[in-house]
Amino acid sequence: MEKIAIYGKGGIGKSFxxxxxxxxxxxxxxxxxxxxxxxxxxxxxxxxxGQVEVRTVLDVLGDDPTANATAQILNRGRHGIDxxxxxxxEAGLGCGGRGVARMIEYLDETRLLETGGYDVAIxxxxxxxxxxxxxxxxxxxxxRKVLIVVTDQPMALFAANNxxxxxxxxxxxxxxxxxxxxxxxxxxxxxxxxxxxxxxIGTRTLASLQHDTRIMDGERQQRTIVExxxxxxxxxxxxxxxNTVMAIRPDDVPLPTPMTDQEFFAFLREGNG
Numbered sequence: 001m002e003k004i005a006i007y008g009k010g011g012i013g014k015s016f017x018x019x020x021x022x023x024x025x026x027x028x029x030x031x032x033x034x035x036x037x038x039x040x041x042x043x044x045x046x047x048x049x050g051q052v053e054v055r056t057v058l059d060v061l062g063d064d065p066t067a068n069a070t071a072q073i074l075n076r077g078r079h080g081i082d083x084x085x086x087x088x089x090e091a092g093l094g095c096g097g098r099g100v101a102r103m104i105e106y107l108d109e110t111r112l113l114e115t116g117g118y119d120v121a122i123x124x125x126x127x128x129x130x131x132x133x134x135x136x137x138x139x140x141x142x143x144r145k146v147l148i149v150v151t152d153q154p155m156a157l158f159a160a161n162n163x164x165x166x167x168x169x170x171x172x173x174x175x176x177x178x179x180x181x182x183x184x185x186x187x188x189x190x191x192x193x194x195x196x197x198x199x200x201i202g203t204r205t206l207a208s209l210q211h212d213t214r215i216m217d218g219e220r221q222q223r224t225i226v227e228x229x230x231x232x233x234x235x236x237x238x239x240x241x242x243n244t245v246m247a248i249r250p251d252d253v254p255l256p257t258p259m260t261d262q263e264f265f266a267f268l269r270e271g272n273g
Contacts, residue, residue, distance in 0.1 A: 001113065004178075004245060005123040005137045008149030009159035013183040015043045016215065017149055018124035020224040020238045021245075022047060026079035027226065028242075030119035033112075034083040037100040037137065038126040041085035046222050047077035056087025057103045070110060078227070082116070100125065104136040113142070135166050141173035144250055147206070149181045150197075152190040154268055157197050164201050164258040176253040178245055179206035186211055200267060202257035207241040209234045 006021070008014040015038075022034040036043030041056050048054065060069040077083045086103035107113060113121055123137045137143040146167050148160045160180065167177045182194050182205055191208065198205050210233050218228030225234045259267060 001118060002120045002246060003113070003123075003142060003144045004120065004147065005125055005143030005145070006147045006149060006181075007125050007159075007163045009153075009156045010126055012149055012151045012153070012156050013185065013209075013215075014126075014149040015046065015124050016219065016224070017147075017181055017183065017209070017238070017241075018122055019043060019046045020226050020235075021242055022081055022083075022120075022122045023079060023224045023226045024238050024242045025120045025122075026081045031117055032079075032081045033116060033118045033121040034077070034081055035103065035107075035121065035123045036083070036085040037103065037123055037134070038085075039087065039099060040126075041087050043124040044075060044077070044083035044085045046219075046224065047081050047083045048075050049078060049222075054083075054085050056085045056099065057106055058087035058099045061102065061106070069106065070112060073106075082118075100134055101136045104140050104142055107142065108140065135170070138166055138170040138173065138175050141170075141175070143175060145176060145178040145245060145248060147178055147181050147245065149183055150194060151183055151185055152193050157193075157268075158264060160197070161201060161258050161264050164203070164256040168256050168258060171255060174250060176248075176250045177201075177203050177256045178248050178253065179204045181206055181241065182208040184209060184211045197267070200257070200259065202254055206244050207237050209237050 006014055006018040022032050026032045044054050054075055055072055057073055060072045073084045074082045086099035123143055148163050150156050150160050164177055167175055180198050194205055212232055212234050214229040214232055215225050218225050226238055229235055
């Protein structure tokens with residue numbers, strides 16, 4: 001079974017890529033579990049038709065901590081995808097990472113990944129890893145291959161460097177940094193800095209998704225680019241990315257070489273020098 005965690009700074013298209021990959025895998029005949037790991041719980045809803053209320057793990061277990069919650073938290077999405085959300089506290093209250101940690105605990109308690117008959121599990125995880133909750137898929141060994149979504153924005157790369165640190169920290173759980181995915185949010189993206197950054201932290205760029213207005217058109221209709229514009233360049237790039245990730249042998253992937261904060265900002269200055 002493939003266990004893939006997709007990380008990245010908020011607002012750069014991470015959930016777009018995660019949901020597109022889930023759909024691409026499902027359309028190829030694989031059984032997919034899609035796990036949204038964000039307090040906003042806005043990932044799984046992109047895969048589900050209709051006005052469906054997606055109850056989060058924190059919602060369900062908050063009502064009854066002893067509940068067998070699987071039937072309540074799994075939502076059947078398009079193409080047979082099972083989708084669920086970790087959830088989080090109200091804005092300004094509690095720890096945002098607690099929902100992710102509780103989701104991982106629940107998956108462990110119920111052995112859902114082992115008993116659900118899944119071929120692929122996709123974890124869509126918020127932001128850079130600044131607390132143990134968001135690192136839970138790595139810490140508990142639920143994710144084997146990590147993809148980091150980046151743009152050429154400095155803070156997107158800063159987050160990616162932090163995430164690579166977490167991958168290195170949890171290498172004992174057989175987690176590997178499979179590579180970067182460049183999401184070109186505009187036509188002026190500096191691909192050169194992405195390639196230099198990948199080389200500096202000991203990884204590679206697996207895919208580069210071109211800017212396409214149909215991506216946002218599909219998002220408004222809660223459709224991935226794979227469904228909304230299947231013949232588009234980004235849709236083909238998603239399919240190719242899915243195949244590339246499947247072909248990666250974790251034992252062949254070298255450990256990342258993340259930078260310290262000082263080294264990172266020196267790297268940025270050198271790039272602009």
